[in-house]
Structures are given as C-alpha cells and as structure tokens.
Amino acid sequence: MTRPTSAMIREVIFNILAHDVADAAFLDLFAGSGSVGLEAFSRGAETVTFVENHKATAAIIKENLQTFGVTEDYLILPAAATSALEKFKREKRIFDIIFLDPPFADEISYEQVLDNLADIVNDTGVIIAQHDKRLKLREEYTRIEQARTKIIGDNGLTFYKKK
Numbered sequence: 298m299t300r301p302t303s304a305m306i307r308e309v310i311f312n313i314l315a316h317d318v319a320d321a322a323f324l325d326l327f328a329g330s331g332s333v334g335l336e337a338f339s340r341g342a343e344t345v346t347f348v349e350n351h352k353a354t355a356a357i358i359k360e361n362l363q364t365f366g367v368t369e370d371y372l373i374l375p376a377a378a379t380s381a382l383e384k385f386k387r388e389k390r391i392f393d394i395i396f397l398d399p400p401f402a403d404e405i406s407y408e409q410v411l412d413n414l415a416d417i418v419n420d421t422g423v424i425i426a427q428h429d430k431r432l433k434l435r436e437e438y439t440r441i442e443q444a445r446t447k448i449i450g451d452n453g454l455t456f457y458k459k460k
Contacts, residue, residue: 307336311336318337322394343370344370378410391422398427424457
C-alpha cells in the first residue's frame with residue numbers, strides 16, 4: 298500500500314524549491330503513486346525518473362502519468378532504490394533534485410540511500426528526504442550535508458546539499 302505525499306507537503310516542498318524545478322532532472326525515489334514526480338512535471342521539470350520497487354505500484358505511476366497527459370520525458374524504474382542508484386552511477390546519470398520517501402518504518406533505507414546520493418546529484422542540486430518527524434537524520438552523509446529541516450504535522454522534510 299502506498300502512502301502518498303499529501304498535497305500540503307508537496308506544496309511546502311515545491312514552494313521551498315521555487316524556481317529550481319523548472320528544466321530540472323528530477324528523481325522520485327520510493328515513488329509510490331508518483332505524486333511528487335507528477336507535481337515536479339506540473340512545476341516545469343524537464344525529466345522525471347520514478348523508482349518504485351513494487352511492480353503493481355509502478356504500473357499505477359504509468360496510469361497516473363497517462364491520466365495527466367504526460368507521454369514523454371519520464372522513466373519508471375521498477376527496482377529497489379539501492380539497485381537503481383547503482384545503475385545511475387554506472388550510467389553517470391546526474392539529477393538536479395532528488396526526493397526520497399522510504400517507508401517510515403525502514404530507517405535503514407535512509408542510511409543506505411543518503412550515503413549514496415552524492416555521485417548522482419548535481420553540484421548545485423538538492424536532496425529532500427521526507428520522514429517521520431521523530432526520526433532525526435544525520436547532519437552529514439557521504440559528501441552531502443544538511444541544509445535545513447522543516448516539520449509539517451507528523452512529517453519532517455530534511456534538505457541536503459553537496460559539501
């Protein structure tokens with residue numbers, strides 16, 4: 298079952314990102330229904346890559362894209378986030394914005410993923426981790442550092458930039 302990012306949280310994310318989304322290469326990790334990536338398209342992202350481990354849920358992303366008339370400039374990768382990150386590193390793919398929202402009960406995903414994002418984010422890019430507000434993510438991971446944290450209800454948004 299997916300836990301879609303609420304409209305309020307999406308609005309906060311994209312208000313903070315403001316003009317950074319236009320023409321961006323956007324990565325939606327643990328994409329679920331794809332609502333964040335779809336919002337990125339609506340805000341002018343050039344490309345959106347959706348990574349979703351569950352094939353049935355990845356199929357829902359495709360349906361949602363079709364519903365909103367998005368027919369190109371996207372990739373849906375039905376794979377585990379760690380496998381996808383290895384693939385992106387091998388292909389030397391770089392993203393301007395990376396959003397991740399692992400299942401809240403899976404703290405290990407944050408550690409594994411955040412430690413492996415520096416190689417695929419643009420030097421001026423941003424990484425946003427959505428998490429339970431009680432989870433305190435580290436200030437630094439491999440070559441990235443915390444830029445800000447925002448609490449919205451029971452959720453936290455932690456923003457990282459490259460060191």
